[in-house]
Ligand code: AMP
């Protein structure tokens with residue numbers, strides 16, 4: 193990478209390390225490898241698909257091994273690290289790499305609190321005047337039950353700390369709320385706390401909001417920001433948005449729910465105030481802010497912030513982003529977004545369907561060979577998530593969400609038709625998927641299953 197002066201545009205990073213092993217990191221690796229000027233993308237630890245991506249190399253280093261990741265950056269002259277998942281960010285990976293002079297796209301442990309502590313995020317939102325549900329924080333069981341009884345109606349129960357999307361109960365009855373509170377204080381959602389240490393359980397009780405949900409992503413260098421097209425994912429396992437919550441069974445973008453004016457409103461009401469509040473706390477946030485919004489009758493409300501790209505929103509969005517992506521992420525990492533080239537965004541519809549393993553979101557079967565014969569063209573991608581390459585070289589299932597099939601077209605009906613046709617070329621024992629992904633934007637829908 194050539195040195196620059198303060199007046200130059202940020203250069204393109206030649207060698208990029210993507211940290212993580214899911215569908216999101218596969219999509220990031222693919223999108224970055226196709227940016228002109230990027231010579232090599234390394235993915236650690238990657239999955240069964242990342243080694244086969246053109247221009248990508250897989251490193252078998254766990255995302256928890258900060259020491260080995262720092263060494264890899266030094267040995268391989270990495271210009272930019274892009275951290276995919278929240279756990280290594282909350283555990284301070286970005287801080288560690290920055291101490292060694294590496295440019296990192298992803299906040300430090302302080303900024304990652306936006307996702308790692310619901311309570312901290314709520315306090316920040318309140319301080320910043322960001323529209324969100326009213327809430328009450330409770331540090332023990334008795335206090336939580338008292339708040340609930342005083343309220344007299346069901347509240348949303350949210351365990352503090354990272355809970356891999358499983359710490360939230362949207363209860364229909366007071367009894368269900370009480371049970372959820374007992375579960376939190378029984379330590380069911382303890383994941384090691386926001387800083388890696390095992391913190392005492394605590395929770396946030398929130399008033400319940402109503403409306404469609406949409407995901408908004410801001411790439412930021414701590415001051416400026418670039419907004420990506422809004423996306424909508426499908427959290428429930430079952431068709432018709434029924435059954436248990438998952439990480440996301442599919443997504444589409446741009447979500448027409450939020451037009452250009454709506455997105456501007458979100459920038460003004462949510463993202464700019466949050467960035468300003470982070471700066472007031474001395475937090476230099478460089479990475480992506482993911483605002484999970486509910487569009488209520490009274491306007492957009494923040495349901496949650498995440499400090500990373502959504503999965504499968506990332507798989508859905510990456511194919512729409514232009515060749516400036518690598519330079520823009522480096523500019524965010526180095527605090528120079530104002531000098532970056534504008535990020536071009538293809539005005540197309542992107543459709544993503546997840547193929548999951550039998551049993552997901554519960555215990556899943558693993559180790560089944562994956563057969564995928566897609567001729568992935570410029571408007572069709574197959575990203576691997578829960579897969580791995582076995583000793584015999586075959587790629588087998590290794591997790592709940594196994595693959596993401598993504599297609600782009602001029603309209604959503606065509607994009608989804610292409611994604612589902614491609615999914616027909618994919619098979620593994622016990623493969624399950626929803627046939628109604630994007631039902632909000634499709635005019636042709638399958639007949640519901642009995
Ligand atoms: P979270 O982990 O905070 O994204 O919450 C998971 C899901 O719970 C969200 O995607 C919403 O569907 C739902 N949820 C969270 N908070 C609320 C709320 N205050 N009102 C209604 N639904 C909520």
Ligand code: GLY
Nearest residue numbers: 425440502503504
């Ligand atoms: N798809 C939602 C998430 O990544 O949290």
